[in-house]
Amino acid sequence: MIHFHVTAQAREGSARCGVLHTPRGPVHTPAFMPVGTQGTVKGGDAGRMQETGAQMILANTYHLALRPGEETVAALGGLHEFSGWSGPILTDSGGFQVFSLADRITVTEEGVEFRSHIDGASVHISPERSIAIQERLGSDLIMAFDHVVALPNQASVIEEATWRSVRWAARCQRVAGRSDQMLLAIVQGGLDASLRRRCARELAAMGFSGYAVGGLSVGETPAEMYAALDAVTPELPADRPRYLMGVGRPQDILAAISRGIDLFDCVMPTRNGRNALVFTDAGPLRLRNAVHERDRRPVEQQCPCPGCRHSRGYLRHLFQAGEMLGPILASIHNITYYQRLIAGAREAIAGDCFAEFYREKLRGWGVDPQADRNAAPGSGRARSV
């Protein structure tokens, strides 16, 4: 039922536009999903999220299974009715928590035993269980359960986790039974281009409806991440959506779009917003800085978000005074910024001027692409914890 088609392709590079048709409406790609780990995007309700231009949001299998539990979500009408978000929802599989909660897990071929980060209770997630939870939650796009490891790491550890992820993807494919859900496989392989390529080929041969690139933004430099993408995307079927998980900074998103990525999610807009950092076309602003104290200008003149109906001075005051409206407005602004950025990218691709768009954005942000590729690892990190 859910299907994808490419609608435009840049002449230079691999950037492309597409539409993901879902029963809950179309998603025009490239698209950015705000992260709503626990069934709410931090900073606003579903109505506010829609106003940002977001088309699809992300929620998390592990977190929702623990609290309130997928049976409770189902009893409350499923994830859409639960969260109030009537558009498409993608759920991550819990695989990322194998990385982010690494000190609380035991991995076997069968699956993963977590000691709950909430109350220490033992929670088992296997490929089959992850799919069962996601079917119960009722999300539209669901993810295969994968084994994510930190980078850098021993080659043997990465290789083992990669092939385990492939075997687990096959188990997910075998049990995924809802025709109204699209299952995406996740390519692993660390920073080893050959391993990434082989993993992508293997999964491509299995005929998934969509593919993700996972295990990135977990401790590598942007250059390393881009190199991994360069290895993977050519191996993925061109007619299926490609999703780069948990990435990232605005420049990472444009770099990945130019490499043929269609879908993104990241906590950066909300996490940074809560910490008083807002994104603009002239680079980020730290709202706590004294320079903003009496500045009557909005964060961005042309931004339609509710935060930009206020002055920088007022936003600074909210953060200084510890008022919750500061995090709310800065988060909404940042999500709106990401949506406007990616809508601009779509338009540029369709108008065949993506390369210019990309260069102009980097110039505005003051980012030297060469220097930036070697930026500190993890600065763009961000699948949810």
Added chain:
Amino acid sequence: MIHFHVTAQAREGSARCGVLHTPRGPVHTPAFMPVGTQGTVKGGDAGRMQETGAQMILANTYHLALRPGEETVAALGGLHEFSGWSGPILTDSGGFQVFSLADRITVTEEGVEFRSHIDGASVHISPERSIAIQERLGSDLIMAFDHVVALPNQASVIEEATWRSVRWAARCQRVAGRSDQMLLAIVQGGLDASLRRRCARELAAMGFSGYAVGGLSVGETPAEMYAALDAVTPELPADRPRYLMGVGRPQDILAAISRGIDLFDCVMPTRNGRNALVFTDAGPLRLRNAVHERDRRPVEQQCPCPGCRHSRGYLRHLFQAGEMLGPILASIHNITYYQRLIAGAREAIAGDCFAEFYREKLRGWGVDPQADRNAAPGSGRARSV
């Protein structure tokens, strides 16, 4: 420029409707002001506040003078542009902080020396200084600087503070110079009916445009508070607005309306909302309770607020998971609840059925008015800290 007139008067009791005409629009009374101590009502931005039905909001002189400073507010266009709230704003004078920050002050006849609750710096507020700050902030209704003391207290302490408040009100009246602002005097007098009456008469003779009843909801029972109101309101000129400061619980508001009060403010809707308590016509709900876990009903079926687009189960989940959307939605619901309650009261007064309205609300809440009058002191407390 700002003027008030009574538009309806209940046949039984002293409840009345009126309109406060301000350059920023009319305020239909009885009216409830959400509290935005630091220039933001906790829970939402100005747009969301307007959707609740709020007509006027309250901000605080002491808090804004300390942070960001009235000069900064003025540089950012004044309180309305600063906060984004384009309707009328009332500023409290700082007098309540003489009570709430009692361990940080020195009172003399000249004024009050505060040690800032933020950085310990010495801050002087006198009647003249309070008016000067409020003129700089640019609020529409401004309050005389008064001396609020805790209850119970020694008779001599209360008496001294009461007459000092009268002398300070005269000093405020002398210096208040903006024709677009309405200055309200504040009746003090603790629980001493005779002192309250004398204070009210004295202030009434001074010809203020509006009157407030202050120094209540600071440690007395509802019965004591109502008795103080019974003493005061008959002494106040019927053609001037009457404002009961910092009160209170829904039943306190109806009790005060029946005694002729026109204006209210209270942190109860927002403070309780942040703590997962929501008001309904069937009494308050504690959203953390397990009973709500799988309840698909909204908090109130007929409520138009954004919180009531969600199930009780979802709201409970938000609080359990520590998500900021819980406090946001519960606060907005509670403010909306208060606005709907007071709009219902206006309608009932205009339709001459306030007594029935009042009885029906108490029945719905399960409140026995006799028993409630002796409720624990301070349960309805709430000018801002």
